[in-house]
Amino acid sequence: MEIQPKKKVEVPPDLPRLIQDVLAELGFDADAAAVAERVRRLDIGLPVEDEFAVVCAWLGKCQLLHKLDQHQVPIASKHEYQVPDLLAKFSTQTSKVPVLIEVKSKKGKVLSFKPDYMERLQSYADLMGMPLLVAWKYHNLWMLFETRHMKKTNKNFNITFETAMRENLIGALAGDIAYKIGAGAGIHLRFRKDKLLSTSNTDEGSTEQWAMTIDDVSFTDREGVFRTDLDGEVQSLFTAWDLEEAEEHTDSHVQLKFVASEGMQFAHTALVHLLNWESPNESRPHWRGLLRKEQVTANVANFSATLDKAFKQKVVSHIFHVLPHAMPGFLSPINSDGSD
Incomplete structure (x- = not known):
């Protein structure tokens, strides 16, 4: 079966103006600049909410998550209440009450809420009797914390x-895990030299062009031992890791080695790598479309279970369950030995 490359959808440069024209036809009086700004803000805000929702669904501890309708009446209630972005319930909670989540994306190292905005959010949370959390995307990292940590x-x-990372609940609440692939684990490709096509000489040296065939694909574990029994999902972990490339030449073959080096990664950041690998022609994952899928990634159905298999097969060297500095009341306290 031949896989056709996806066509890139061209966005008209005057899209905000076209939207404004449609609104004008419908009888809404708005200037083009205001419409363009609102469209720009929606393009920033909505995808990041969708992304966080997909992350929570994929991590495996989310029982329910849905967006909350921001259209509220009477109009005067907006002065007192601010409806958060999401309502969610996780299997890790000790309480039956869901949590409310406000989602933000900011690349600066400080996230800031104005007092009236914070007061309206908290008033809504108090009215519902639910904990209020903030999900903050900082570059490619997600943090989830209680608003009480905002001073x-x-x-x-x-x-x-730094404080948001220290109080991050995305592991204890949503099921995120940090892990390391052992140095030395990797993929090895061997190319057989079938026919010399041409040779050219330059000041830098001679260059040869060969017709080659891949005659072997193999894997090594973290001890450098060649393995033929790695699970398919375990093999997929290599696509979500930065591998160092090395090249070896003999008279008959060229061997490429893609081997893991030192480092650590969170499961939720690995998700983006997996999606990019599965859809290399996409400029970014289509989070809204992924929300409608039963299985988010095609090659890894259960990431936590895959990490466990990868540890047993000596590919993953460490698995870390990261806990917040202050455990909230709606989560079980963890004893020093790691048990509940």
Whole structure:
């Protein structure tokens, strides 16, 4: 079966103006600049909410998550209440009450809420009797924390990247895991030299062009031992890791080695790598479309189970369950030995 490359959808450069024209036809009076700004903000805000929802669904501990309708009445209630972005319930919670989540994306190392904005969010959470959390995407990292960790400094309520990471609930609540692939584990491709096509000489040296055939694909574990029994999902872990490339030449073959080096990665960041590998022609994952899928990634059905298999097959060297500095009341306290 031949896989056809996906066609890139061209976005008209005057898309905001076209949208404004449609609104004008419908009887809405709005200037083009205001419409363009609202469309731009929607393009930033909605995909990041979809991305966080997909991440939570994929990590495996989410029982329910849905967006909350932001259209509220009476209009005057907007002065007192701010509806958060999401409502969610996780299997890790000790309480039956769901949690509310406000989703933000900011690349600066401080996330800031104005006092009136924080007050309206908290008023809604108090009205519902639910904990209020913030999901913050910082570059490619997700953090999830209680709003109580945001402290008022001068005018606004702020939280630093360091504090948000220290109080991150995405592992304890949503099921995120950090892991390491052992140095030495990797993929090895051997190309047989079938026919010399041409040779050219330059000041830098001679260059040869060969017609070659791949005659062997193999894997090594973290001890450098060649393995033929690696599970298919375990093999997929290599596509989500930065591998170092090395090349060896003999008279008959060229061998390419793609081997793991030192490092650590979170499961939720591995998700993006897996999606990019499965859809290399996409500029970015289509999170809204992924929300409708029963299985988010095609090659790994259960990431936590795959990491366990990879550890047993000596590919993964470490698995870390990262806990927050202060465990909230709606999660079980963890004893020093790691048990509940």
